[in-house]
Amino acid sequence: MFSHTLLQWFRENGRELPWRATRDPYAIWLSEVILQQTRIEQGRDYWLRFMRRWPTVDTLASATEDEVLREWQGLGYYSRARNLHHAAQQIVALGRFPDTFDTLRKLKGVGDYTAAAIASIAFDEPVAVVDGNVYRVLSRHFGIATPINSTEGKHEFAALAQSLLPPKEASAYNQAIMDFGAIQCTPKSPRCVLCPLQESCDALHTGRIDTLPVKLKTLKVRERHLTYIYIRCKGQTAIHRRGAGDIWQGLWEPYSLPQPLQWEGGSKRTACQGSSPFGGVGGGCSPRGLLLKRGVRHQLTHQTLIADFYLLETTERPPLPDDYIWIDEKEFDRYAKPRLIELLLQSLP
Numbered sequence: 351m352f353s354h355t356l357l358q359w360f361r362e363n364g365r366e367l368p369w370r371a372t373r374d375p376y377a378i379w380l381s382e383v384i385l386q387q388t389r390i391e392q393g394r395d396y397w398l399r400f401m402r403r404w405p406t407v408d409t410l411a412s413a414t415e416d417e418v419l420r421e422w423q424g425l426g427y428y429s430r431a432r433n434l435h436h437a438a439q440q441i442v443a444l445g446r447f448p449d450t451f452d453t454l455r456k457l458k459g460v461g462d463y464t465a466a467a468i469a470s471i472a473f474d475e476p477v478a479v480v481d482g483n484v485y486r487v488l489s490r491h492f493g494i495a496t497p498i499n500s501t502e503g504k505h506e507f508a509a510l511a512q513s514l515l516p517p518k519e520a521s522a523y524n525q526a527i528m529d530f531g532a533i534q535c536t537p538k539s540p541r542c543v544l545c546p547l548q549e550s551c552d553a554l555h556t557g558r559i560d561t562l563p564v565k566l567k568t569l570k571v572r573e574r575h576l577t578y579i580y581i582r583c584k585g586q587t588a589i590h591r592r593g594a595g596d597i598w599q600g601l602w603e604p605y606s607l608p609q610p611l612q613w614e615g616g617s618k619r620t621a622c623q624g625s626s627p628f629g630g631v632g633g634g635c636s637p638r639g640l641l642l643k644r645g646v647r648h649q650l651t652h653q654t655l656i657a658d659f660y661l662l663e664t665t666e667r668p669p670l671p672d673d674y675i676w677i678d679e680k681e682f683d684r685y686a687k688p689r690l691i692e693l694l695l696q697s698l699p
Contacts, residue, residue, distance in 0.1 A: 351550070352491065352514060352547065352550070353514050353515070353516050353523060355546050355547055356523065356526045356527055356530055356547075357516070357519060357522055357523060357526055358546070359526065359530060359534070359546050360522060360523075360525065360526030360529060360530070363529070363533060363534075364525065364526065364529050365390070365529055365532075365533070367381075367390070367394070368394065368397065368398065369381035369397060370525070373471075373472055374472070375447045375449070375468055375472035375473070376406060376407045376410075376447065377401060378467070378468050378471050378472050379460075379464070379468050379472075380397060380400055380401070380434070381393070381397050382463075382464045382467050382468065383430055383433075383434050383459070383464065384396050384397050384400070384425065384430075386427070386430060386464075387426065387427050387430075388425055388426075390532075392425075393425075396421075396422070396425060399421060400421060403421065407438050407441050407442065407447065408442055410434070410435065410438040411435075411438040411439045411441070411442040413435065415432065415435055415600060416600075416685070416686060418431050418432075418434065418435045419431050419432070419600055419601060419686035420684070420685070420686040422686070423686050423687065424689065426650075426689070427651075428598060428599065428600065428601060428686075428688075429459070429599070430459065432599070432600060433458045433459025433460075434459065436458040436459070437457040437458040437459055437460065440456075440457055440458060441457070449469070449472075449473045450469060450473070450475060451465045451466060451469040451475055451477045452465075454468050454469055462480070462508075463479055463480060463481050465477075466478060466479045466480075466524070467479050467524065470520040470521050470524045471521045471524065471525065474520060474521060475520065476515055476517040476518075476520040477512070477515075477520065478508070478511035478512045478514070478515040478520075478523075478524065479511070479524045479527070479528065480504075480507055480508050480511050481528065482531070483527065483528045483529075483530070483531025483532055483535075484507070484511055484527050484528065484531060485498040485507055485563050486531050486535055486537065486562075486563055487527055487530055487531045487535045488507055488510055488511065488514075489507075489553070489562045489563035489564070490535060490540075490551060490552070490553035490554070490558070490559060490562045490563070491535075491547055491550065491551050491552060491553070492510065492552055493552030493553060493556060493558070493562070494506065494507070494510075494562070494563070495558075495562065495564050496564070497563075497564045497565055497566045498563045498564065498565055499565050499566050499568065500566060503564075511527075540559060542554050542559065570652070571651075571652060571653065571654055572652070572653055572654070573653070573654045573655075573656060574653050574654070574655050574656070575608070575609055575610050575655075575656050575657070575658075576606060576607070576608065576655055576656070576657040576658075576690075577606065577607040577608075577609065577610055577657070577658045577660065578603065578604050578605070578606050578607075578657060578658070578659050578660065578691070578694050579604060579605045579606070579607070579639075579660045579661075579662050580604045580605075580642075580659070580660065580661050580662070580694060580695075580698060581604065581605055581662050581664065581668065582661060582662065582663045582664070582679065583663075583664050583665065583666070583667050583676075584665065585678060585679055586676045586677060586678055586679060587604065587676070587677060587679050587682065588604065588605060588667075588670055588674045588675070588676055589602045589603060589604055589674065589675060589677060589682065589685065590602065590603065590605075590671070590673045590674045590675065591673070597650060597653070597688075598688045600686070601686050601687055601688050601691075602682075602685040602686060602687050602691075603687060603688070603691050604691070604694065605670065605674070610658055639660060639661070639662045639663075640660065640661045640699075641658065641659075641660055642659040642660060642661055642694070642697045642698065642699075643657075643658065643659045643693075643694075643697050644658045644659075645657075645658065646658070646659065646690070646693060648689065648690045648693075655690060657690060657694075659693075659694045659697055661698060661699070682695065
């Protein structure tokens with residue numbers, strides 16, 4: 351009854367999305383990667399741009415990582431873009447698109463949920479998806495209080511989801527339960543009065559709509575201070591690519607320091623003498639070294655970044671580490687960069 355009702359609801363209320371008009375596994379895979387941690391309203395435009403620029407997995411595989419990161423700019427979680435590019439190259443090397451859950455699971459960045467979505471929607475394999483929407487719908491309807499991010503909970507919900515899946519309608523059912531969670535059984539203010547499952551919903555009848563699903567609190571968010579100094583020298587600026595092992599791997603940024611500079615207030619927003627990292631250039635951060643913005647906050651999943659932006663104008667190139675390159679200022683837009691650096695560029699005079 352539960353599955354039948356969901357399928358009926360989906361036929362009447364399912365969202366019309368461009369990647370649902372195709373069975374192309376590449377297009378479906380691309381949509382699933384983009385929509386991780388991204389709202390559909392924003393993700394749709396990125397999907398359309400990617401499909402126009404790289405309409406097949408072969409064309410995506412032949413792109414450079416820089417090109418992919420630049421097209422991804424603004425979506426965040428850039429490891430998704432790097433994994434997407436790497437997996438495209440895996441597929442090309444394989445000679446065909448993997449067509450089962452197990453083979454899809456071997457692609458870089460493809461977990462159980464994404465593999466199940468592609469396998470069921472593109473290839474009709476009867477394997478259930480389990481994402482945040484599915485956890486919420488199942489937890490509420492069946493009154494399950496097992497934490498969804500515990501080992502026990504993951505196994506319990508995966509088994510339940512699979513048991514409810516109609517083998518011959520895997521594609522429609524998986525899309526139905528995801529849409530139901532996104533439209534009907536929403537995290538806040540679910541549409542319980544109009545819900546076709548209200549008579550059998552345990553959470554509704556026991557007053558637990560606001561407490562289910564249960565999730566263990568394990569995330570610790572720390573604050574991190576950064577200082578960016580945009581160097582302007584005869585129409586050029588210095589940038590470097592961030593390395594592995596930290597945030598924003600592969601993206602470009604101006605000169606950075608891991609701590610705040612000492613600064614002085616006042617209408618000229620002048621950086622303190624002697625605080626410059628550039629030794630004797632201009633006698634430290636001279637009156638041409640301006641504090642543009644202080645305390646700019648940027649939220650990541652595990653970190654709150656607090657950044658100060660400076661502009662250093664000089665007629666001589668200061669000594670910098672070997673991994674910095676000099677580019678024309680107007681060319682910076684061609685380099686993939688994090689949102690925080692876009693805010694810095696917007697603050698430049």
